[in-house]
Amino acid sequence: MHVRRSAAVLAATVVIGTAAPAVAASPSPVPVPSGLYGSTDPTYDGVWRQSLALIALHRVGVGPAAAAVGWLAGQQCASGAFAAYRADPAKACDAKVMVDTNSTAAAVQALSALGGHDPAVSKAVTWLKSVQNKDGGWGYTPGGASDANSTSVVIGALNATGADPAEVLKDGKSPYEALLKLSLPCADGGAFAYQPDKKGRLTANADATAAAVVGALGLGMASAKPGTATDLTCADAARPTPEQAAANGAAYLARTVAKEGYLKSVLPGAEDQPDYGNTADAVVALAARGGTAAAAGPLHWLERNSAKWAEQSGPAAYAQLILAARVGGADPRDFGGTDLVKQLTATGPTPAPAPxxxxxxxxxxxxxxxxxxxxxxxxxxxxxxxxxxxxxxxxxxx
Incomplete structure (x- = not known):
């Protein structure tokens, strides 16, 4: 999980399964709607954190409040797209409203999981398909260069609606082909890059790799599940399949977390600082490709060390940990002694009563x-x- 430094940086770094930056909870200068989870400024992450919270609650069988679902659904523009946050959803979206693929794809996954929002979901997916790049992938904003993270979160949205990502084509290319172009050979670690640099070179990125492993498997936040237990090894092929690229990426993550048990922050000057959000994403990726045993190390590290981070970071962080626990084989209601479900629900409107x-x-x-x-x-x-x-x-x- 990258720390937000500006809206532009956030646009370049939002990833599947990740939350808002780890910042201490403080009063927001922006009025926070009653239906929204969290109390911090929602300007750059309102739809994202709401979507993650709703997905996480759905996955543990908790029915969210109608106000929470209504708030998310009400953020949609007439085009079908979602922006990170609209303070006045009654006002029609215009050119000044910065819609993006990540917010839209996350909202699709949440509303699809909850059910009852087929027209809104259909419009959102239609918009996502309309901004697909010629290489088969997506960038954060329409027209932006494809990146592993955005492409993966859209794959998750397609999966959530029952669509086959392999059949969502632009100029004959699918999202999987976009991801494969960002995968590195085993000699370079087998990871995924976020994007090519200006010279077209690929650099291993653990954040993008965690996202792309799940995406290459055709899964998303609402559907990721433990895979078959298997040894994670990197194997090159002349024409690797998405599944093999996912295995290579998972092998890279396994090696990366083997020593300390966590992924490190990529921020300058923070070489030895744990990145809790990306570690949670790595747990999901490792478990989805290699089974729960493959994710045991970083999952147990999170159980021991993530409580303070989640408390400071808010609802999306709790949601990330719930997803990691669910896919990794831990109990979200007793995660290192913390009831993540209780903590998450405390940040928003009271859930709907159990039937x-x-x-x-x-x-x-x-x-x-x-x-x-x-x-x-x-x-x-x-x-x-x-x-x-x-x-x-x-x-x-x-």
Whole structure:
């Protein structure tokens, strides 16, 4: 997760699964709408953090408040696109409103996951397709050069709507082809670059790699899941598949986090400073490609060290950690002793009440034992077995 230094820098660095910069929570100079998660200035990240919060809550089975969903849906422009934040959504979007692919794709993933917003989602996807670059990818703003991060978050949006990213073509090229052009050979680490530099050279970027691994697998924030357990090795090919490029990128991430257990900040003068947000993204990428065991190291590091960062950074940080926990195989409600779900919901409107179970006809066996009691007993036994396995696994870890 890159720290925001300006709107332009944010535009160049927003990534799939990442949150707003890690800044101490302080009163916002901009009035924060009641339906929005977080209390800090939403100018540059309102739609992004709201989308992440809604996706994370959906993934743990928490129904968000109608006001929270309504706020996000109300940010959409008539074109279908979303900007980072619109203070007055009743005012029509004009040329001065800077819409972007990342906010739009994140909102698509959130609204698709929640359901009931098909027209809005369809318009947003139509807009995203209309600004696809000739190389098959997307930049942060319409017409901007394709980058690994923006292309990946749009792939996540396409996946969320049931579309096959391989079939979303511009001049015969798909988003996967754009990502493959940004993948490095194994001799250079197997990572992904964010974009080519001015001389067309590619430089490994852990932030972009975490995003691109998930994107190359055709997944997004709402759909990332643990992959099959496998050794992560880099293997070159004359024509690598997206899956192989994802494996190469995951192998790069595994090597990068092996020593300290986290990704380091890329900011000048912060060489030894952990980057919590990008580490959370790496957990998702590693687990999605190599299974939960591949993500265990950085996931456990986050469990031990991320609480203060998340408290300072707010809702998107909590959402990132929830996604990392869900995909990495940890409990978001007991993440290093922190209930991430409770912490996230505390930053926004009270979630919708859980639906009251419909009374079912009591079914009993011949001995008069309730079937529901038997199910509960089975769940309790399963929980006990899980507890024993968890403790055994913890004892095995160095």
């Amino acid at each position: 009251t179970p419909t009374p079912a006809a009591k079914s009993q066996d011949d001995s008069g034992t309730s079937v529901w009691w038997m199910v509960g007993a089975g769940l309790a036994a399963g929980a006990g077995i899980g507890f024993l396995l968890s403790n055994r696994n913890k004892r095995k870890q160095p």
